[in-house]
Amino acid sequence: DVQLVESGGTVVQPGGSLRLSCAASGFIFSSFGMNWVRQAPGRGLEWLSYISSTNVTIKYADSVKGRFTVSRDNALNSLYLQMDSLRDEDTAIYYCARYSLEYNGYGRDDHWGQGTLVIVS
Amino acid sequence: DIQMTQSPSSLSASVGDRVTITCHTSHNVNRYLNWYQKKPGKAPKLLMYTAYTLESGVPSRFSGSGSGTFFSLTITSLQPDDFATYYCQQSFRTPHTFGQGTNLEI
Numbered sequence: 422d423v424q425l426v427e428s429g430g431t432v433v434q435p436g437g438s439l440r441l442s443c444a445a446s447g448f449i450f451s452s453f454g455m456n457w458v459r460q461a462p463g464r465g466l467e468w469l470s471y472i473s474s475t476n477v478t479i480k481y482a483d484s485v486k487g488r489f490t491v492s493r494d495n496a497l498n499s500l501y502l503q504m505d506s507l508r509d510e511d512t513a514i515y516y517c518a519r520y521s522l523e524y525n526g527y528g529r530d531d532h533w534g535q536g537t538l539v540i541v542s
Numbered sequence: 543d544i545q546m547t548q549s550p551s552s553l554s555a556s557v558g559d560r561v562t563i564t565c566h567t568s569h570n571v572n573r574y575l576n577w578y579q580k581k582p583g584k585a586p587k588l589l590m591y592t593a594y595t596l597e598s599g600v601p602s603r604f605s606g607s608g609s610g611t612f613f614s615l616t617i618t619s620l621q622p623d624d625f626a627t628y629y630c631q632q633s634f635r636t637p638h639t640f641g642q643g644t645n646l647e648i
Binding site for chain 1: 587592631639643
């Protein structure tokens with residue numbers, strides 16, 4: 422079974438840094454792009470970043486560009502999100518998601534982790 | 543960025559009802575449109591992709607339609623497990639924006 426397990430969430434002060442991890446299993450990690458998505462308390466889902474299967478393509482939402490860095494280690498089946506210059510508004514549950522692509526380019530997040538809570542305070 | 547507008551923001555319904563949620567995009571996204579179900583304390587769950595393709599394991603009472611800029615998600619014969627928040631998302635271009643969500647309440 423596909424499994425994604427996030428870790429690293431904790432309480433951090435404004436201006437601080439944090440690194441989230443997402444451990445993948447049950448599929449060929451190196452064949453899939455991955456996304457980070459978050460949900461702030463009482464708010465909706467917010468897409469944050471995408472990294473392609475081979476690190477060639479990396480994209481960010483404007484809200485985190487320049488502060489967050491996504492990376493992956495295919496040998497360790499792991500995805501990471503380095504979060505710097507954290508702000509109060511970064512308080513949220515952070516999810517990693519597997520991005521599945523159809524042959525015709527249609528993509529969707531078909532498997533998600535349970536999330537890890539980051540509190541900036 | 544492509545803006546997503548879901549309607550309604552909240553919806554009250556009863557078990558057995560049929561409900562429809564709509565999603566309008568600010569740019570033509572062809573059929574690059576996905577629907578997710580979110581329950582408190584749970585991970586989002588993919589329901590539908592490419593606007594109308596049912597994800598494996600999702601009950602057939604869920605259906606999707608639309609292309610271009612207007613999409614809908616319909617749930618026929620609501621079940622107790624269906625009360626949740628529903629989000630549309632476009633994957634046409636990054637950022638892969640989500641709608642604001644539709645809270646489906648009993």
